[in-house]
Amino acid sequence: MRRAAASRRLRTSAPASARTGPPASASPLARAVLAVYPPAWRARYGEEALGYLDESGVSVREVASLLCRAVPAWIWPPAHLHDRPARMRASLATMLTFWSALAVLGLVFDQLTQQQGIAPAGHPVIWWSYLTFDVAMALSAVVLGAGCLPLWLVMLRRARRDHSARVTAGLLLPAAVPVASVLVLAAVLGTIRHPGGVSPAWFLVITVSGFAAALLAAAGPGMALRAQRPRGPAVRLATIAAAIATATSIAGFAASVLAAAGLYLWAHDFTGYHNGVLLVTYLALVTGAGAPAAVSAARGTSAALAR
Amino acid sequence: MTDRLDRWADPPLLVLASLADEPKHGYAITQDVADSMGVRLTAGTLYAVISRLEAGGLIEPLEPEGRRRPYRITAAGARALARQSERMSRVAVVAQQRLSMRSGWAGA
Numbered sequence: 001m002r003r004a005a006a007s008r009r010l011r012t013s014a015p016a017s018a019r020t021g022p023p024a025s026a027s028p029l030a031r032a033v034l035a036v037y038p039p040a041w042r043a044r045y046g047e048e049a050l051g052y053l054d055e056s057g058v059s060v061r062e063v064a065s066l067l068c069r070a071v072p073a074w075i076w077p078p079a080h081l082h083d084r085p086a087r088m089r090a091s092l093a094t095m096l097t098f099w100s101a102l103a104v105l106g107l108v109f110d111q112l113t114q115q116q117g118i119a120p121a122g123h124p125v126i127w128w129s130y131l132t133f134d135v136a137m138a139l140s141a142v143v144l145g146a147g148c149l150p151l152w153l154v155m156l157r158r159a160r161r162d163h164s165a166r167v168t169a170g171l172l173l174p175a176a177v178p179v180a181s182v183l184v185l186a187a188v189l190g191t192i193r194h195p196g197g198v199s200p201a202w203f204l205v206i207t208v209s210g211f212a213a214a215l216l217a218a219a220g221p222g223m224a225l226r227a228q229r230p231r232g233p234a235v236r237l238a239t240i241a242a243a244i245a246t247a248t249s250i251a252g253f254a255a256s257v258l259a260a261a262g263l264y265l266w267a268h269d270f271t272g273y274h275n276g277v278l279l280v281t282y283l284a285l286v287t288g289a290g291a292p293a294a295v296s297a298a299r300g301t302s303a304a305l306a307r
Numbered sequence: 308m309t310d311r312l313d314r315w316a317d318p319p320l321l322v323l324a325s326l327a328d329e330p331k332h333g334y335a336i337t338q339d340v341a342d343s344m345g346v347r348l349t350a351g352t353l354y355a356v357i358s359r360l361e362a363g364g365l366i367e368p369l370e371p372e373g374r375r376r377p378y379r380i381t382a383a384g385a386r387a388l389a390r391q392s393e394r395m396s397r398v399a400v401v402a403q404q405r406l407s408m409r410s411g412w413a414g415a
Contacts, residue, residue, distance in 0.1 A: 045354050048333055051374025052350050055334040065351030072355070080362040 030058050036070045040081040074295050076302065084303045085231040088239040091300025093222035095242040098293035099144060100214035102249050105285055106137050108207055109256050113263065123266045129259035136252025140245040147241015148221075151234040155224055167227050173220030181213045239304045243297035250294060253286045318356045319365075321346055323380060323388040326366060332375035333357065360384065 030053040034046050049066075056062060077087060114130050152171060159167040185206065192202055264279045325331060325339045337348045348356075357378060360366040365384030369377045380388070 041358075045358065047374050048371070048376045049350060049354055052333045052337075052353070054374070056337070056350065062350045065349030066354075067351070069351035069355045073358075078358045078362045081358075 027053070027058050029063070030054075033058075033063050033066045036067065037073050038077055040077065041073050044081050075298050077299055079306070084306060085229070085235055087303035088235050088300055089225045089229065091296045091303065092235070092239050092242050093218075093225050094296035095239075095246050095293055095300060096148075096221055097215065097218040098289050098296070099140075099242065099246055099249060100218040101211060101289045102253065102286075102293065103137070103141070104207070104210040104214045105289060106133070106249075106252070106256070107210065109133070109260075109282070113259065123262055126259050126262040126266075129255040129262065132255035133252045133259065136248050136255065140248040140252065143241050143248065144245035147245070148238045151230065151238040152221070154234050155221075155228055155230055158228060158230075159224070164227070167224045170220035170222075170224040170227075174217045177213050177217035177220075181210065236304045239300040243301045243304075246293045246297040250290050253290060257283060257286060318346075318348055318352050319360055320388070320391060321348065322353070322356050322360060323365060323384055324392075326378060326380040327385065327388060330369055330377040330379040332372070332377045334375070336378070 030050055034042060034049055037046070053062060082090075110133075114134075156168065156171050159171060188202075188206070189198070192198065198206070260279055260282050264276065321340045321344055322336055324344065325336045331339060333350075333353055337350075337353055341347050357366070361368065361378075363383075365381055365387055366378045367381050369379055
């Protein structure tokens with residue numbers, strides 16, 4: 001009872017100077033925990049949550065609670081923290097980034113498996129997985145392209161009307177970067193290729209360059225979305241299309257994981273594929289790119305369909 | 308089963324009840340809920356609830372005082388709290404009456 005009274009006194013009669021002084025330094029752990037929350041959440045509640053942790057202390061219970069609650073904060077962002085178009089634009093930019101990374105990962109998977117003709121006899125599940133993967137990835141690309149085209153045209157027209165060379169260049173990157181990458185790749189392969197194929201070191205260099213090119217291609221529209229802040233039905237259509245493309249792509253990668261697991265289990269003649277480290281690395285890459293893409297797809301769809 | 312009964316201690320309800328008399332900031336709310344109602348809210352739960360109540364228009368933020376930002380219950384929040392308190396009171400009265408009758412039978 002005495003503690004309650006003391007606490008109440010603290011709440012109601014603390015001197016103003018104590019409440020309005022400069023912010024106390026929060027522990028690095030507190031800042032690290034809050035860093036896992038979405039930017040809009042941090043902008044609104046971050047400082048007061050740090051203040052709370054300064055007063056309560058950063059216990060394991062508080063850290064665990066904050067970490068657990070970060071997941072729904074990402075998946076179901078509070079509606080009052082930002083307007084729907086902003087939510088859709090942010091989700092669209094994120095989906096484009098991760099979709100591009102997944103596309104490169106898909107090309108690597110295709111190159112290392114189907115293009116090598118690797119499928120152990122007597123296991124049709126691998127061929128079916130390959131087929132599912134191919135169809136899903138093609139469908140995903142078509143849906144993404146068709147759904148984002150109207151928004152891209154609207155933004156490109158506006159950028160040209162505003163004489164914004166930076167935004168125009170950003171919007172052209174998704175077309176220019178893949179074309180340039182293919183040309184550079186063809187030139188490099190023409191130089192380094194020999195009868196044994198490309199060496200593992202060169203393959204790694206090409207793969208890493210592919211990821212860098214994909215991120216560059218996606219960064220252009222992301223920058224343009226931040227600069228122009230478009231609204232309206234084109235943004236909604238692009239967001240829903242990107243979410244469908246992301247979901248289709250994830251379904252394709254689920255098939256690819258099945259194929260990779262099949263190769264690990266049954267492709268005994270191909271020692272490179274009967275390799276647990278390779279399988280786990282592939283799983284980690286798929287999960288690392290797929291999970292944020294799925295979360296953004298859920299957030300974007302929720303904003304696009306909200307009344 | 309007893310866990311389900313704990314839903315009476317729904318965190319949004321506790322926060323609304325805490326703010327019913329005066330505005331409070333986050334840490335003061337958890338202290339008040341712990342002292343007055345015997346439930347310890349963690350930071351993650353508290354800010355998830357504050358966010359939900361704010362989105363629903365049941366509480367509103369006031370001007371921050373340094374890092375602390377007090378919250379005030381709105382008229383809609385007060386009405387929602389009154390409705391829920393009334394329901395809980397009715398259940399509590401019925402439950403206590405029937406438990407006392409049961410004790411009477413047991414003693415007879």
